[in-house]
Amino acid sequence: MTATEATREAQRALVGLLAQPLVTSATNPALYRSVLQRQKQVTDHARRAGYRVQRLGRAVRLIRVPIAGTVALPPRPAQAPSRRLLALTCCLAACCEDVNGTVTLQRLSDMVRDLCATPGLQVTAYDPDERAQRRLLRAAAQYLDDLGVLRRRTDDERLLDEWLDGGSGPGAGYEVDKDALLLMTSPDTLALALNPEPADDETVTATRAVRQLRALLETPAVLYADLDTAGAELLRKQRGLRAADLAQMTGGTVEARTEGLVLVLTDDERVPATVVDWPRPKAVDWVALLMADQAGRDGTRRPDGTVLLSSAQVDELADDLLRWRGDYMNKMQKTAAGTIRADAQTKLCELGLLTVTDDGDWILSPVAGRYRDPDVTLIDTETAR
Known part of the structure; x- marks a missing residue:
């Protein structure tokens, strides 16, 4: 592999991690392999935008460390999970920590019910006798399956339908990936997300450039009108530097307009989850x-x-x-x-x-x-x- 090919692979690996921050050898073997093969380059590129790449066993996670107490806020996807679904997903992940080997959906359901009934836990009770609640738990299990924390081991849809419709039977069998689970529930990462360190004016000023770089990576565009006067002036002066950074990190190009900047990924760097498929024939x-x-x-x-x-x-x-x-x-x-x-x-x-x-x-x-x-x-x- 030539140096140019190696660079392109590292760029695609970083873009892939931006789209799928938690990846395992089972969920996305190709991306997992690329990240491992180009781990130093990927880590260096990520660090430039204030990210952290963490590896545990056969799982890798890109951590969006808050900068100056803030993170970039992309538009909320239409299919984003509800607060209730996220709460059940967190409870389900907590229950997975007590699982060794395989476990059924019915057993997980019982564990979530017991956890939600714990005194002092500020989560609405989970009632497995309600079909709507079972469907939500099934969605939570699917969410963890997509992340690689759970891996479904049974293919019989009838068992799952019986559990969803009537609450009977095992539902489905899963295996817990402890490496992915530990990366997802890392206390250090949760502390960064829930209790970011407050920033003084000096820190806010010193981190403007890296926060703008991250915004270009994570949001549809960075508009001068959305920045304060000093931030807009800095971005106008340094747009060439930001464009060079992004080209080196992702292989994409920066389109500069009067109103602001936008990162455009070529077909070679695009990952389906990072580029909205729009407009479609609908x-x-x-x-x-x-x-x-x-x-x-x-x-x-x-x-x-x-x-x-x-x-x-x-x-x-x-x-x-x-x-x-x-x-x-x-x-x-x-x-x-x-x-x-x-x-x-x-x-x-x-x-x-x-x-x-x-x-x-x-x-x-x-x-x-x-x-x-x-x-x-x-x-x-x-x-x-």
Whole structure:
């Protein structure tokens, strides 16, 4: 392998860890192997952005250490787990610490019930006799399975269905990966997340550059308008340095615009979980795309590059879009009032392209301009055949 190929592999490994911070030899063998083979380079790149790479046995974790008491906040994914699901997931992980070898879902359910009944534990009680509660616990087990903490060992879906529907039988069999579990529940890491060290003004100033670097890695874009005056001035002066850092770390490029900077990953560095698959050939996606484009044209452009539309303007825009492009929409969008606006609003907020005020006004991000002038074409499926 040439030096260039080795560098590219290290870059892809870091991007992979950003998308999947906890990886094991079972959950993602290719990524796990790449991280181990390029561990020094990956660790050096991660350290540049204030991350920590920790390895235990056959598990590796990228830890987002808070900087100056803060972390970057990407838009919340639409499929993000609820607080209740996260609480049950934490309880389930705690129960896994007492498991050696394999365990059934029914046994885990009993353990979570007993744990939630512990006096002084500020978690809503878990009742395994309620089907909705069992479904939540199953989702929590799946979440830990995705992380690699639990590994399902049985394939019989009938057993799982019987447990979900009636609360009978073992449900499913799992094996606990103690290495992944220990990385996930590390007291040091939890302390960093729950009790970050407060920062004084000097620390905040000294860490501006690394916090901006991390924001470029973790958020859709870094806009000058979102920074304080000193931060915006620093980023403008050092955008060449930040672009060089990101190119070396990820293999991507930084797109510089008047309003700010955005990291663009090439197809070679992209990992599915780091790049939103949008727009897709779905009515919800096309409606969001067309609404964003027309909002950018009809709204009031402000000095910071954002575009403002009143709530009434948004409703008018949705009505116009229905008359103009109704053939592209699904039944709910055509018949249920407010669906077009709700679909577009949900998707654009998820993408970080839109902020909605308490009054329902839209503030469109300057980044939405990257999707201007879309064209949607209906295909006659019969003719296409």
